[in-house]
Amino acid sequence: MTKKKTKITELTKSLMAEKNITDVADLQSVLKEMLKSGVETLLEAELDEQLGYDKYSRDGDSSNYRNGKSNKRVRTDLGELNLEIPRDRNGDFEPQIVPKNSSDLSAIEDKVISMYGKGMSQRDISAHIEDIYGMPLSAQSISRMTDKIIPMIEEWQHRPLESKYPFIFMDAIHYKVKHNNRIVSKAAYVVVGINMDGKKDVLGIWIGENETSKFWLKVLTDLKNRGVQEVTIFSVDGLPGFEQAIKATYPTSVVQRCIIHQIRYSTRFVNYKDKKELMIDLKAVYQSPNEESAYEMLVEFEEKWGSKYPSCVKSWKDNWHVLSPFFSYSENIRRIMYTTNIIENLNRQYRKVTKGKPVFPTDTSLVKALYLATENAAKKWTQRQRNWDLIVNELSIIHS
Numbered sequence: 001m002t003k004k005k006t007k008i009t010e011l012t013k014s015l016m017a018e019k020n021i022t023d024v025a026d027l028q029s030v031l032k033e034m035l036k037s038g039v040e041t042l043l044e045a046e047l048d049e050q051l052g053y054d055k056y057s058r059d060g061d062s063s064n065y066r067n068g069k070s071n072k073r074v075r076t077d078l079g080e081l082n083l084e085i086p087r088d089r090n091g092d093f094e095p096q097i098v099p100k101n102s103s104d105l106s107a108i109e110d111k112v113i114s115m116y117g118k119g120m121s122q123r124d125i126s127a128h129i130e131d132i133y134g135m136p137l138s139a140q141s142i143s144r145m146t147d148k149i150i151p152m153i154e155e156w157q158h159r160p161l162e163s164k165y166p167f168i169f170m171d172a173i174h175y176k177v178k179h180n181n182r183i184v185s186k187a188a189y190v191v192v193g194i195n196m197d198g199k200k201d202v203l204g205i206w207i208g209e210n211e212t213s214k215f216w217l218k219v220l221t222d223l224k225n226r227g228v229q230e231v232t233i234f235s236v237d238g239l240p241g242f243e244q245a246i247k248a249t250y251p252t253s254v255v256q257r258c259i260i261h262q263i264r265y266s267t268r269f270v271n272y273k274d275k276k277e278l279m280i281d282l283k284a285v286y287q288s289p290n291e292e293s294a295y296e297m298l299v300e301f302e303e304k305w306g307s308k309y310p311s312c313v314k315s316w317k318d319n320w321h322v323l324s325p326f327f328s329y330s331e332n333i334r335r336i337m338y339t340t341n342i343i344e345n346l347n348r349q350y351r352k353v354t355k356g357k358p359v360f361p362t363d364t365s366l367v368k369a370l371y372l373a374t375e376n377a378a379k380k381w382t383q384r385q386r387n388w389d390l391i392v393n394e395l396s397i398i399h400s
Contacts, residue, residue, distance in 0.1 A: 047086045047093055064090045112137070112145045117372025119353030146368050153371045157204055161223065164230040166395055167194040167336055168203070169343040170219075171237055172211040173350055175366055176359045183359055187211040188350075188370055189219050192343045193228075196392070198384030200342060202374045203228075207363045213241025220249040232395055233325075235337050237261045243322055257322040258340040259286050266315040278305060278312075285316070286338070291327035295320070330394055332387045349377045 067089040130136040172187040189206040208215040233254045288294035302313045326338045353373045360366040
C-alpha cells in the first residue's frame, strides 16, 4: 500500500470514528457537510484574492470590502446544498467556483444532455435524476441545461466545409412542432456528404415549414457559402423541383434519383397479386449492365404492364434522365449512389431518439435533439467507404 493510500485510509478511519459513521447514509451526510464547508472556504479565498486582504483585515483596497453573504441552493453529485456566498460592497465579486448564473456543481448537466440526446423525455430524465441524486428537475431546468449546447450547434451549423464532395445525399424527415399555439408539421432538412477521404459527415440540419424545392435551394446556397464548390453526384428522393434547385447552384453535378424511392413511388398502386411478378421485371431494368440494355428492358416492361399500370410505367419513363445516370458507373459507385440508404439509416437513428417526443415545443428543441443524435451516430462513422481508392480513381477519370 502506498503512503498516500495509507494516509487516506487513516484519515477515513479517524473521520468515521469522530462522526460516529455507521452506514452509507451517515457517510453521505458527512461528505455533504465537508463539501459545503470546502466550497465556502474556497469562495472566501476567492474574495480575499480579489479584495487584496484576508477576512477581518483592512490592508487592501479600502474602497471595497466584504458585505455579508447571500444564500444559494446548488446541485452536487451528493445532492443539493445550501451555500453561503460572500459578497462585496461594490458587487464586483464574480466567483469562479460557483458562477453567478450557475446552480450546478456536479456532472448532472452532462448526464441530462446525454439522456436528452438518447431520446429520454423530460419526465423520465427528471425521475432518473431524482432516483440517483434524490432531487427532481423541472422541465425548465432540463431545458436550461440542454440550452448550453445551442452555441455548439450554431458553431457546427456554420462551420466551413470542404471544397469538394464526391457524393452528397439530401432528404427530409417530418416532425410535429408547436408554433404560435398551434401544432404544425415541420421538415428537418438533412444533408450528408462523403468527403474525398471516403468518410461520412452530416453537413447540416435545417428546419423549415415543409419540404419544398425553394427551401432546398436555400440549403444548397448555404452549403456553397460555407465552402462547398464542387459536388460530383447528388443522390436525392423524388421531390418535384429537386433537380432544378441543384442545377441552379451546382450546374455540373450529376443528379441521381434514389432507385428505392422510385420503386416505392411507382408501385404504390400496384395490385398485391401482381406485385411480385412486376417487381421481378422491374429489377431487370435497374440491374441492367448499362443504360442501353436497361432502356430495352424498360420498353419490354411497358409492353407487358403499360396497359394495366400506366402510371407506374410513366413514372419511370418521365424520370429516366435522373434514374439512369448510375448506369455509367461501376458496381462500386452504383452501390453508393443509387439509393439514399446512407441518410435513411441516419433518419432511423433520429426516429429512434425522437419517438418519445410526439410534439416538440420549439424548433430549437427539435434541433437540439437531432444534433445530439447526429453526434452519437457520427461516433460510429470511423471507416471510409469500401473500395474507396477505386471509386475516387473512376470518378476522376469520368469527370476529368
